[in-house]
Amino acid sequence: MHIFQSIRNVLVPVHRAGWPFVAAFFVAAVVLGFLWQPLFWILLILTGWCAYFFRDPERVTPMADHLVVSPADGRVSLVGHVVPPKELELGFEPMLRISVFMDVFSCHVNRAPMRGRIARMAYREGEFKNAELDKASEVNERNSIVIDGPKGEFGVVQIAGLVARRIVPFVARGDRIEAGERIGLIRFGSRLDVYLPDGCKPRVSEGQMAIAGETVIAEFGESLATWPARRD
Known part of the structure; x- marks a missing residue:
């Protein structure tokens, strides 16, 4: 039970207002990653940060x-x-x-x-x-x-x-x-x-x-x- 609660605390839902930004960062990571691989990892990190920013935890x-x-x-x-x-x-x-x-x-x-x-x-x-x-x-x-x-x-x-x-x-x-x-x-x-x-x-x-x-x-x-x- 405690394991599932810990996972739930980490995997916080993203508010629907944030999904367009998360998607935009991810698409940019994939497209620009073909041009220069380091860009893929940089933008992937920004995608994760964007999802974290728009998190909508239960209170x-x-x-x-x-x-x-x-x-x-x-x-x-x-x-x-x-x-x-x-x-x-x-x-x-x-x-x-x-x-x-x-x-x-x-x-x-x-x-x-x-x-x-x-x-x-x-x-x-x-x-x-x-x-x-x-x-x-x-x-x-x-x-x-x-x-x-x-x-x-x-x-x-x-x-x-x-x-x-x-x-x-x-x-x-x-x-x-x-x-x-x-x-x-x-x-x-x-x-x-x-x-x-x-x-x-x-x-x-x-x-x-x-x-x-x-x-x-x-x-x-x-x-x-x-x-x-x-x-x-």
Whole structure:
């Protein structure tokens, strides 16, 4: 049983959005390999990396309305109170913002921090600066999602980074989603910002690594010893 579980952890499924890139790298490896054999091995390695980049592993999400789970795999880069972007329409008072930075080796499938209904979405063109910089929240290309959840409205912002050039949302306005459900991906390095309402306290620190759909990044003050979970 443990052997099969280990194999399953290694052979993680590739998200369907990544298959065109995997196929393109593989075809290029075969075609260019006829011209110069070292190119075959170089591009074959890149094919494997591309499949790894677009991996879509199963996650086990705690199902409790007072918990906020990470929307992305990566490093917690910012924790603090700031005024949310105008397009979120969440007012002009500072809100708790938790940012998770994804490098090119992170899993880039994004997940919902809490359950709720997609109230608003806004895509904004912009620059492609390093997503780790604080000003990336204001100047970079981004897709903003407002979710009406059990604790009120909160925002999730997908921010394109220095290398990223494509934000792919999986949800639309009016959709109902569960915590940990897939909401989109960003290709090749980027950041996720979560803007949370009053009463929410951070449960992570800057520099900590987070796992999308599993790591509890914030809490609404309640305390439970255990809570149910959903595997997805």
